[in-house]
Amino acid sequence: MDEITFSNTPVTIVAIGGGNRTNKYLEYAVRHPERLQLVGIVEPNPLRRHALAEKFGLKPEQCFEDYKLFFRNPLKADAVLIATPENIHFEPCMLAIEAGYHVLLEKPIARTLAECRAIARAARNKGVIVGVCHVLRYHPYFIRIKEIVDSGELGQIISINHNAAVGIDRMTHGYVRGMWRREEITNPILISKCCHDIDFLLWLTSSQCRKLTSFGSLRWYRPENAPAGSSDRCINCPIEPSCPYSAVDLYRTRRDWISNFDVPEGATIDQVIDRELRTGPYGRCVFHCDNDVADHQVIAMEMENDVTISFTMDTFTLDDQRQTHIRLTQGEIDGDERSLRIRWFRGAREEVLDFSSLIGTPYHAGADLNLIEDFVHTLACKEHNFRTSIEQSVESHRICYEAERSRLTGQTIRLDD
Numbered sequence: 001m002d003e004i005t006f007s008n009t010p011v012t013i014v015a016i017g018g019g020n021r022t023n024k025y026l027e028y029a030v031r032h033p034e035r036l037q038l039v040g041i042v043e044p045n046p047l048r049r050h051a052l053a054e055k056f057g058l059k060p061e062q063c064f065e066d067y068k069l070f071f072r073n074p075l076k077a078d079a080v081l082i083a084t085p086e087n088i089h090f091e092p093c094m095l096a097i098e099a100g101y102h103v104l105l106e107k108p109i110a111r112t113l114a115e116c117r118a119i120a121r122a123a124r125n126k127g128v129i130v131g132v133c134h135v136l137r138y139h140p141y142f143i144r145i146k147e148i149v150d151s152g153e154l155g156q157i158i159s160i161n162h163n164a165a166v167g168i169d170r171m172t173h174g175y176v177r178g179m180w181r182r183e184e185i186t187n188p189i190l191i192s193k194c195c196h197d198i199d200f201l202l203w204l205t206s207s208q209c210r211k212l213t214s215f216g217s218l219r220w221y222r223p224e225n226a227p228a229g230s231s232d233r234c235i236n237c238p239i240e241p242s243c244p245y246s247a248v249d250l251y252r253t254r255r256d257w258i259s260n261f262d263v264p265e266g267a268t269i270d271q272v273i274d275r276e277l278r279t280g281p282y283g284r285c286v287f288h289c290d291n292d293v294a295d296h297q298v299i300a301m302e303m304e305n306d307v308t309i310s311f312t313m314d315t316f317t318l319d320d321q322r323q324t325h326i327r328l329t330q331g332e333i334d335g336d337e338r339s340l341r342i343r344w345f346r347g348a349r350e351e352v353l354d355f356s357s358l359i360g361t362p363y364h365a366g367a368d369l370n371l372i373e374d375f376v377h378t379l380a381c382k383e384h385n386f387r388t389s390i391e392q393s394v395e396s397h398r399i400c401y402e403a404e405r406s407r408l409t410g411q412t413i414r415l416d417d
C-alpha cells in the first residue's frame, strides 16, 4: 500500500447483506473506527442483523430487513457495501448508484454481461466509484508475482498455466449442496468462483483477451452416478462410512465449513448441524441435489500481446489453492500460494520465497482488510484510485461469460470483434 491519507472524519458506510463477507470487511471498522464507520445494516436474517447492530451500536432506525425498504428512505452515508448473494447484486447496486452512493460490490458484479455493463455505465454517468472485491490483487503472494513480472527482470511473458483448485469440500459445500449450486440462482461456477482468477490473469498480463475457447461440464454430481443402495441424505445412507462426499463426515465429524450455520439463541451448533443433516440442504447426498454448475472446466486464451494462457478449474482435489506457472523470455515463475520459485535461465539461478505461514490466515491473509482500506482511501483522498476500475472488472467478467458461451456452443470466441 502506498502512503495513506485520511480525512478527519470517517468514511461512512451502509452494509447491504450482513453475512460472511460483510463481517470480514467490517473488521476494518472495528480496527479503525476513525477511518470507517458503519451507519446502517440491511439484512433480512434477524440474528445477523441484531448481531451487527449490537456490535456497532446501531439504532433501530439504522437497521433494515431489505434493501428495497432501505432505498425508499436511504440514510446519509458515503458508500454502501453490497455483499448479498449474487442474484441480489444488480438491483441494489443500481439503486445505490442512483442514490449517489459509492459502492463496494462483492464479486461477481451481476448475473449477465449486460447487467455488468449497465452498472459500469450508471457509475460513470453518476460519477460514483464502484469497486469490485477482487481480493487477489490485495494478497501478498499475488502482489509479489505481479511485482516480479512488472519489474521486467525476467523479460516478457510468453505463456501462463494457471490452475484454480477448488477443494473437494469447498466444492460439495458451496457448488453442489450450497448457495452457488445453480446457475439460475447465482452464476456459472466460472463466474462465481473464477472471476478472481481471470481478473488476476488480466492484471498480470496487462493485456486483453483476443480469442478463447472453453470446455467443461457437470460430469459427476448427477443422480445417475449415485452408488447403488445410497440414500438421498447422508445421515441415513448405508454407504456413508466410506463416501468421500459425506456431509456427516464434513460437518459433524470434521466440523468443517460450519461457520456460516446460524445458531439461534438457546441452541447449540451440534443441534444446528443435526437439523441440517436431517432436513437442511447441506445434509443432502451430492448425487441428489438440484445442482447444475460445472465440476471441471478449462479455458485456452490468446491475449492481444500474444501471450497464451491455459486456465483450468479442478474440483476433484484435496488442494484448495491456486497454482500458477509463468514462462517469460528470461526465466520462469511458479508457485502454489505456499511457495514461489523464481528461476533465471542465465546461470540457472533460483530463488524460493516462502508464503506458507499465510495459508489459512484470517481475512484471506489480510487481503480483505487491504481491499477495504484501499476503498476507504479512495473515498477519503481524491488523488487515490481504487486498484481495479469497474471497467477492468467488467472486462474480466466478459471473458468468463464468453468462455461460458464457448463451452456451451463449442465455438472459439473472438473478443476483439
Ligand SMILES: NC(=O)c1ccc[n+]([C@@H]2O[C@H](COP(=O)([O-])OP(=O)(O)OC[C@H]3O[C@@H](n4cnc5c(N)ncnc54)[C@H](O)[C@@H]3O)[C@@H](O)[C@H]2O)c1
Pocket (backbone or CB within 6 Å): 016, 017, 018, 019, 020, 021, 022, 042, 043, 044, 045, 048, 065, 066, 067, 083, 084, 085, 086, 088, 106, 107, 108, 133, 134, 135, 192, 260
Ligand atoms: N471476494 C471473495 O473472496 C468472496 C468470497 C466469498 C464470497 N464472495 C461473494 O460475496 C457475496 C456474499 O457472500 P457471503 O459468503 O457473505 O454470503 P452470506 O450468505 O454469508 O451473506 C449474504 C447475506 O445477504 C443477506 N441477504 C439476502 N437477501 C438480502 C436482501 N434482499 N437484502 C439484504 N441482505 C440480504 C443474507 O441473509 C446473508 O446474510 C457473494 O456474492 C459471494 O459470491 C466473495
